[in-house]
Amino acid sequence: MSLSGFSELFFFFIVYFIADKEISKVRSKFVEKVSKPILKQLLDDLLEDRLLNDGEVESVLEDNTNKADMARCLIDIVRKKGTRGSKMLIDHIKTRDEALHAELFPDSQDQPASPTNKTWSNRLIPVSDSERTEKMNDPDIYKVSDKSLKSRVALLITNRNFTDDNLTRKxxxxxxxxxxNLLRSLQYEVVKHNDLTAKDIDKALLEFTRHPKLKETDSVFVVIMSHGKRGLILGVDHKIDKPDEFPIDTIYKYLGPNKCSKLMDKPKVIIIQYLYFLLLHLKTALRS
Incomplete structure (x- = not known):
């Protein structure tokens, strides 16, 4: 990943973090202003995005007797989904009802719609002491102390060599x-693993949640590079007739507050890089 790509990733992360705060602030106004037809369209959008499941949509529509209660139920469900869900709801509100979006989020109207309008640097640019002090005094900026900076830690798993030679990731x-190099330049201590089975990926991730630096760190990275399918990362012993698969959802479970309270309310950046396995299998079949 290039540094410009990393900058874009962090732009989206900041947008998500702000979105979570914004959706909480506008709860009452959303309940008051949103119309029932728009509410139903938002439910359809979030169901299509797979942010909501059928049961949650039915709960909003059937367990509430009026529009206001439906709106409260929807926004509360979305808030529990985290920052990604909040950002998706805000985007759909803008698509479905620009006037409502402008009323709920007036400060966002003059901001660029996407990071593609920005010019990214291909290197990390350190801020001056005065800039850093100004940012640290901003109540809307996530605080990073010298102590937490020195406690940064990241997990990096790379699967290159597979039991099936056709899957080797040259x-x-x-x-x-x-x-x-990127993680180290950002002052993260990197816990590195190579060529793991699905069982070993699970073990490495679980061990990472017990890392002594997590208590003091301001954030973590988890980076896994391998082959994969939808929702799954492949371990190095994977074969067509004998799957070796690690569910991506397990990452969120292990890093969540129930399994890792030391990371509660701290940014967790998860990067998954994989070649879609079915496409790879097709290419292999065509070569044979």
């Missing part, structure tokens, strides 16, 4: 090197 070592 060049993966270069991606690993680039990511390692």
């Amino acid at each position: 060049g993966a070592e270069k991606d690993e090197e680039n990511m390692l």
Whole structure:
């Protein structure tokens, strides 16, 4: 990943973090102003996005007797989904009802719609002491102390060599090197693993949640590079007739407050890089 790509990633992360705060602030106004037809369209949008499931949509529509209660139920469900869900709801409000979006989020009207309008640097640019002090005094900026900076830690898992030689990820070592350099330049201690089975990925992730630096760190990265399918990362023993698969949802479970309270309310950046396995299998079949 290039540094420009990393900058874009962090732009989206900041947008998500702000979105979570904004959706909480406008709860009452949303309940008051949103119309029932728009509410139903938002439910359809979020169901299509797979942010909500059928049961949650039915709960909003059937367990509430009036529009206001439906709106409260929807926004509360979305808030529990985290920052990503809040951002998705805000985006859909803008698409479905621009006037409502402008009334709920007036400060966002003059901001660029996407990071593609920004010019990114291909290197990390350190801020001056005065800029850093100004940012640290801003109540809307996530605080980073010298102590937490020194406690930063990241998990990096790279699967290159598979039991099935056809799955060997040639060049993966270069991606690993680039990511390692990037994380270290951001002052993260990197816990690195290579060529893990699904069981070993699970073990490495669980061990990472017990890392002594997590208590003091301001954030963590978890980076896994391998082959994969929808919602799954492949371990190095994967074969067509003998799957070796690690569910991506397990990452969120392990890093969540129930399993890792030391990371509660701290940014957790998860990067998954994989070649879609079915496409790879098709290419292999065509070569044979």
